[in-house]
Amino acid sequence: MLLYKKNALGKLLNLVLFIMFIPFLMLCGWFYYESKIKMTSVVHESLRYTAHNTTHQSIKTYLRSIDESFQRIQSLALRKDSQFNINDRGGPIVNVVHEFLNAHDLFLNAMLYNSDGEFRVIPEHLSKIKTPTDRPWFPHNTREGEIFHTLAYNVLDAEGNESGEKRVAAAMNLFDINRNKIGSVAFDLDMASISLGLKNIQSPYNSSPFVVDRNGTYILHENPRKLLRESVPTHWMPKFHDVSGFFYDDVTEMHVHYSINPNPEWITIITLHNDEFKRIVNSSLNALIFIAISCLIYYIGLALICKLYVANVMMRISYGLDGADVNTQAHDISSIFTKIQNKTAEFNDIETQSRTDPLTGLYNRRKLEEDFTHYIKKNQRIHLAIIDIDNFKSVNDTYGHPVGDKILTYIGSSATEWIREGISAYRYGGEEFVILFLDMDETQALEYLNQWRQKVSEREWREADLVLTFSCGLTCRIDEDLHALVEKADIALYEAKQAGKNRVIVHREFPH
Ligand SMILES: Nc1nc2c(ncn2[C@@H]2O[C@H](COP(=O)(O)OP(=O)(O)OP(=O)(O)O)[C@@H](O)[C@H]2O)c(=O)[nH]1
Structure with missing residues (x-):
């Protein structure tokens, strides 16, 4: 194989094979580009779906439960016989609040407040509140059925100082059958318990969804150490400006998808670190x-x-x-x-030889036949002259055959000398030659023949007393084939011989 690489064939083959390889390279490039784009889009789409649909739906389920609990309390407030006496242990509203606290994981504690200014915390031992109306969860102006959710707020102790603990509360005003405000109820939500629901979410690429409030504080998170204690970077907050969306944070190198719940304004977030993102796409x-x-x-x-x-x-x-x-x-x-x-x-030489007379160098009879057929097809006007050397037998006899051959060779070369466009010469056989004149008139043909004849006759030979002449018969093609034409030229040639040789006689169909 190495031998071929060194030569031109090898180079050509290498070039062809390389050119054939180009589409494969292009295909690989395209496939790489396409799969990277597709994979990027798949990763983003699955993160977006988890943030916007799965996690969001899960939150809504909890919010619905909270909503149903409040509606139940409100429906009790609307009863005719309802009396919202918060100190009455057997009162229907107080009872149902107890029931909720016992049955649900949603609530940590409750605070009831009536329009007489009385309030009560359930369970009682948690009561450190002196004035509920200045607490962030206290609903001053909510309409009937409207639930008010707080941001993560600092729990105050009995002295009104921050205890270091944060909570999220949901509260609602209660109205009687006459649409008069009779009090309010507020629950501190058990965010750790609600956060457990996040574990059931099938989150893609080992990412963990979480929820923050409008201050960015984690209000739902799988990690209890972060819950209600830490926040997302503050520069993220202005980026949560649409109902749902995506941004890449250069500082933390995080891909962030989010979805905002309208009421309460809880922001569901799912993040993927850029290293993990690259690993997934490249895999x-x-x-x-x-x-x-x-x-x-x-x-x-x-x-x-x-x-x-x-x-x-x-x-x-x-x-x-x-x-x-x-x-x-x-x-x-x-x-x-x-x-x-x-x-x-070689083939061309053989081809030429097969149509050339070796002694004179003129075309032979075979070539004459081919040319004639060709000219006939083209319907060209043809004059044909047949030339015969005078007394050639006696030349041969007197000076020998080699001199006879020399004379034939001379005739060939002198004919060629005189050849011009439209004239071609052939050795017809022995000492006979044929000249074809194409698209010339008789006068032009006669002029050519006589000039040539004269030149031949004037040539001086080394051989003593040698004089070379030829006789010629000329005729014009009408419709004849070659042989008929040659015959007619032969008749004129015979006349030339009879008339004393060394002359040109024109054959005429109808002699003048
Ligand atoms: N040296 C030589 N002689 C040839 C060749 N071919 C034909 N001849 C001779 O040409 C001569 C032809 O003579 P003829 O045509 O019979 O008569 P002529 O002597 O030419 O007399 P006229 O034609 O009447 O002038 C013969 O002697 C042939 O041998 C050739 O290739 N070489």
Whole structure:
């Protein structure tokens, strides 16, 4: 194989194989680009879906439960016999609040307040509140049925100082059947318990959804250490400006998808670190690398087989040209082309020889027949002259055949000298020659023949007393074939001989 790389054939093959390889490279590039874009879009779409649908729905389920609890209390307040006496342990509202605190994981404690200014905390032992109306969860102006959710607020102790503990509360004003405000009820929500619901969410790519309030404080989070204690970076907050959306944070290198619940304004967030994101996207390219390597191995194998095959074909061409020995001949494409060129030249020589008279160098009778047929097809006007050397037998007899041959050669070369466009000369046989004049009139043909005849007759020969002349019969084609035309020219030639030789006689169909 190395032998072929060194020669032109090898280079050509390498070029062809490389060109064939380009579409594969382009395909790999396109596939890489497409799969990266597709994978990026898949990752973002699944994160967006989890933030916007799955986690959001889960929160709504809790909010619905909270809502139903408040509605139940409000429906009790609307009863005719309802009396919202917060100190009455057997009162229906107080009872149902107790019931909720016992049955639900949603609530930590409750605070009841009536329009007489009385209030009560359940369970009682938690009561450190002196004035509920200045607490952030106290609903001053909510309409009937409207639930008011607080941001994460600091719990105050009995002295009114911050205890360091944070809570989220939901509160509602209560109205009687006459739509008069009779008090309010507020629950501190058990955010740790509600956060457990996040664990049931199938979150993609090991990401964990969480929820923050409008201050950015984690109000639902799987990690209890972060819950109600930590916040998302403050520069994230202005970016939560749509109902749902996405942004990439350069500082934390996080991809952030969010979805905002309108009431309460809880922001569901799901994040993915950029390192993890890149790892996921790039992992999808492993398949591409595997396929590309497999294809590459297959392609190299195919290329080697192809090169072997082409080399074999070239060898066979070489054998076909000259039966060369495989071990001694060069098989590069240039040497094969040279051989083909040589062979073509040989064929052309043979072709020329088959139509040329070797002694005079003029065309032979075969070529005359071909040319004549060709001119007839083109319907060209033809004058044909037949020339016969005078007394050639006696020349041969007197000076010998070699001199006779020399004279024939001279006639050939002198004819060629006089040849111009539209005239062609042929050795017809023995000492006879045929001249064809194309698209010329009789006068032009006669002029040519007589000039030539005169030149031949004036030539001086080394041989003593040798004088060379020829006689000629000229005729014009009407409809005849070649042989008929030659016959007519022959008649005129005979006349020329009879008239004393060394002259040109024109054959006429109808003599004047
Ligand atoms: N040296 C030589 N002689 C040839 C060749 N071909 C034909 N001849 C001779 O040409 C002569 C032809 O003579 P003829 O045509 O019979 O008569 P002529 O002597 O030419 O007399 P006229 O035609 O009447 O002038 C013969 O002697 C042939 O041998 C050739 O190739 N070389």
